[in-house]
Amino acid sequence: MIRRKGRWVKYLLVPSAFFFLWYFQVDPMILDDQKDHEKTPSDKLDVFSKGETNMEALKNYKEMTQIKGEIVRRLKETENGAVPAVKQVKPAIAGAKSGASGNNTVAPPALGGGAAGNDSQNGGVAADSLQGSRQNGLPSNSPSDTTEPAKEISSEIPEINRKIRRTNMEQEILNRDKFGSDFKYVIAVQVHNRVQYLRQLLESLREARGIDQTLLIFSHDVYQDDINSMVRSINFTRVLQIFYPFSIQTHPYTFPGESSKDCPRNAKPEEVKKLNCINKDWPDLYGHFREAKFTQTKHHWWWKANRIFNHLNSTSSFKGLVIFMEEDHYVTSDFLHVLNLMHKHNNKLSNPANILSLGTYLKKLNYKENSKQVEMTQWVSSLHNMGMALTKSTWNKIIQCQNHFCQYDDYNWDWSLLYVSLNCLKDKLQVMVSKGPRIFHIGECGVHHKKKDCNSSAVVNKVKFIVDSAKKYFFPESLRVSTRMPRRKLKLKKSNGGWGDLRDHQLCLNFSTLPD
Numbered sequence: 269m270i271r272r273k274g275r276w277v278k279y280l281l282v283p284s285a286f287f288f289l290w291y292f293q294v295d296p297m298i299l300d301d302q303k304d305h306e307k308t309p310s311d312k313l314d315v316f317s318k319g320e321t322n323m324e325a326l327k328n329y330k331e332m333t334q335i336k337g338e339i340v341r342r343l344k345e346t347e348n349g350a351v352p353a354v355k356q357v358k359p360a361i362a363g364a365k366s367g368a369s370g371n372n373t374v375a376p377p378a379l380g381g382g383a384a385g386n387d388s389q390n391g392g393v394a395a396d397s398l399q400g401s402r403q404n405g406l407p408s409n410s411p412s413d414t415t416e417p418a419k420e421i422s423s424e425i426p427e428i429n430r431k432i433r434r435t436n437m438e439q440e441i442l443n444r445d446k447f448g449s450d451f452k453y454v455i456a457v458q459v460h461n462r463v464q465y466l467r468q469l470l471e472s473l474r475e476a477r478g479i480d481q482t483l484l485i486f487s488h489d490v491y492q493d494d495i496n497s498m499v500r501s502i503n504f505t506r507v508l509q510i511f512y513p514f515s516i517q518t519h520p521y522t523f524p525g526e527s528s529k530d531c532p533r534n535a536k537p538e539e540v541k542k543l544n545c546i547n548k549d550w551p552d553l554y555g556h557f558r559e560a561k562f563t564q565t566k567h568h569w570w571w572k573a574n575r576i577f578n579h580l581n582s583t584s585s586f587k588g589l590v591i592f593m594e595e596d597h598y599v600t601s602d603f604l605h606v607l608n609l610m611h612k613h614n615n616k617l618s619n620p621a622n623i624l625s626l627g628t629y630l631k632k633l634n635y636k637e638n639s640k641q642v643e644m645t646q647w648v649s650s651l652h653n654m655g656m657a658l659t660k661s662t663w664n665k666i667i668q669c670q671n672h673f674c675q676y677d678d679y680n681w682d683w684s685l686l687y688v689s690l691n692c693l694k695d696k697l698q699v700m701v702s703k704g705p706r707i708f709h710i711g712e713c714g715v716h717h718k719k720k721d722c723n724s725s726a727v728v729n730k731v732k733f734i735v736d737s738a739k740k741y742f743f744p745e746s747l748r749v750s751t752r753m754p755r756r757k758l759k760l761k762k763s764n765g766g767w768g769d770l771r772d773h774q775l776c777l778n779f780s781t782l783p784d
Contacts, residue, residue: 425518428491432511432518439581441483442500442507451506452481453604453657454583454590456576457597458568461490463498465596465711468728470502477743478604479505483582487572489515489564508582510575512568514775516560523771524560524567531557552768553677562679562766569681570673571779577663578781589624589657596711597627597654598731602742603706607657609747610642610700621700622662623647627654627707633734638704640744644751646758647689647697649682655707664783665693674776679766690760700749704741708734 441449455473459466473479486499489512499509519525531545533556540548551557576583576590583590589611593599603626614620621644629651666673666685669692676687689697708731767773 422520425520429513429518432491432513435509436511436513439508439510441582443503444506446503447480447506449582451483452478453588453607454483454485454576454586455593456485456487456572456590457593457595458565458572459486459488459490459495459499459595461492461495462595462711463492463495466495466498468710469593469595469597469599470498472599472601474504475601476599476604477601478608482506482604483508485510485576485580485583487512487568487575489568490517508580510572510580512571514567514571516564524563524775526560533557533559547769547771550769550771552765553763554765556765556768558769558772559766563769563772566679566681566684566767567772567776567779570776573663574667574779574781577660577667578783587660589659590663591626591655591657593655593707594709594711596709598708598710598728598735599626599655600706600735600742601739603655605743606702606706606747609744610702611657613642613747613749614700619698621698622658622665623652623697623699624657625652625655625699625701626657627705627709628652628701628703629654630703630705633705633738635704635738635741639738639741640746641703641748641750643701643703644749645699645701646754647686647699648758649680649686652699652701653682654705654709662697667780667782669693670777670780670782674780675773676763677765677767678763680764683760683764684767687760687763690758696758704738 457469473484483506484502485508487510488495491511496509499507514524516525521527523530527546529546531540531543531547531551535543535545535557545557547557573592578584589607591607607624607626610624614624625647666688669688672688672692673684676684678684678687685697710727710731
């Protein structure tokens with residue numbers, strides 16, 4: 269009789285034990301159909317707190333297995349260029365996180381909130397950087413240029429998705445018949461919808477010597493006809509367009525966009541409890557809930573980098589430099605010439621830099637002294653995030669720290685990368701930076717800026733004046749290299765927040781591709 273009892277106990281406990289192991293170790297995402305919120309994903313997961321029987325638990329187990337299989341299928345489609353119709357995604361884990369002067373010294377304006385020497389934060393990191401001023405870790409404004417499709421154009425989304433899917437799958441390189449298939453550099457431009465800035469960037473690229481030796485990749489998070497026409501009209505080098513497939517434009521009412529079931533940004537605890545919103549347990553470190561218009565940029569940057577280094581036919585085996593730019597950058601005519609000199613010198617060093625940076629933030633620009641001057645130092649996000657160039661070798665080190673990047677509570681890709689450098693990499697990222705900038709930031713309006721008067725032409729004119737004044741110092745024959753050690757150990761202070769939602773963590777990790 270005792271033996272029979274033991275057998276029944278074994279038959280009951282072994283399956284239950286396996287279910288417990290599966291439940292606590294697997295990290296699935298749950299698709300939450302917006303048409304049916306009667307039972308939220310958290311309700312589905314919390315099978316034991318509601319006193320469900322083993323049969324009910326087994327039923328939920330089968331349901332979750334089917335959902336996980338669907339997610340894997342969707343991700344494979346995305347890797348192949350397809351754009352799945354993403355619904356609400358929720359992980360089943362909890363808690364993880366100018367002018368010129370007579371002496372050839374040019375004093376530029378604080379372009380786009382550029383860092384100008386205030387290094388009180390982050391052990392030398394300029395407090396006011398390319399990202400601009402922030403309140404409680406997030407920009408204090410709601411940018412007007414963030415694309416949020418109105419309801420009346422929702423009918424266009426399936427057609428936009430079809431075009432995005434086709435473009436991402438075809439990977440068509442324009443002008444290859446004219447310039448050939450081989451290229452020396454890849455330039456990756458992240459594009460939103462600021463046409464006026466993109467036009468200026470393209471005009472500056474056209475004038476750059478050696479531009480015909482590049483592959484120019486435009487990575488878009490908005491499908492917009494006038495931008496597409498502008499890009500496809502480029503005739504001075506090879507061009508490839510890719511489209512971030514999980515944008516706010518294509519997912520305006522579901523994650524990664526914003527759902528009506530999401531918690532409002534400033535919702536108080538009592539309000540959150542009453543609303544019982546999807547992400548009620550995932551505020552950022554300031555107590556605020558996610559805003560898609562801020563999280564999208566980090567998602568897009570990470571997706572773009574993974575796609576270029578690992579998935580595009582033309583670049584996945586490319587071992588040269590990939591230069592990261594944004595739509596509101598402006599380049600000098602010798603930026604590729606200087607980059608080439610930097611790259612050659614860096615390859616001769618016993619301890620070469622991981623990143624080459626063509627842009628920097630200085631109070632005064634003295635091209636007479638600094639045109640051929642480059643500096644070796646530790647990479648800092650707010651000082652060296654503009655015109656970054658790196659190889660796949662460096663990327664393979666960064667991608668090993670995907671958890672640090674994707675789970676760090678900061679909506680900025682560059683601050684997240686600094687966190688990776690300081691807290692994950694065996695050797696912190698080192699940079700070789702041009703002290704005479706070859707890339708400028710001209711954006712006055714966007715996610716990180718709170719100016720009411722968005723006069724793009726004023727900043728562009730100032731930058732053009734700086735460049736024209738310094739032209740006689742361009743195209744140096746050689747470089748002078750100096751080394752500067754940080755005055756004190758770099759240490760991140762409080763992050764900027766905006767990235768506390770576990771769905772963002774999981775989506776970011778899903779984009780990550782580890783090297784073979």
